[in-house]
Amino acid sequence: MVVKEASKADILAMARKLPWDERWSLIRELSETIPVPPPDGMTHKEFLAELNGRWEECESGRMTCAPLDEVIERLRQKNRTDG
Numbered sequence: 001m002v003v004k005e006a007s008k009a010d011i012l013a014m015a016r017k018l019p020w021d022e023r024w025s026l027i028r029e030l031s032e033t034i035p036v037p038p039p040d041g042m043t044h045k046e047f048l049a050e051l052n053g054r055w056e057e058c059e060s061g062r063m064t065c066a067p068l069d070e071v072i073e074r075l076r077q078k079n080r081t082d083g
Helices: 008-016 020-031 044-060 068-079
Strands: none
Touching: 008 020
8 A cells, every 4th residue: 555645735735624723733833843043143052042141131130021012012113114
C-alpha cells in the first residue's frame, strides 16, 4: 500500500473541516513551533540576554510595565502624522 504525503493544500482542506475551537487550537499549537527571529543585528543569544534583562528590570521595579492596548495606543499617538 502506498501512502501519499499530505500537501499543504490537503492539510488546509482538512483543517477547514474542523470545528472553530479545534482550528484555533491548531493555530496556537502551530504558532508555538515557529521561532521568533531576533531583531536585525542581534544574535539569538544577544536577544535572549536583552529580554532577560528587561524582565529583571520589570521584576525589580526599575521599569514599569503597561498593558498591551495602552502601549499600542501610545505608539499610534507617537507615530500619527497630520497631513
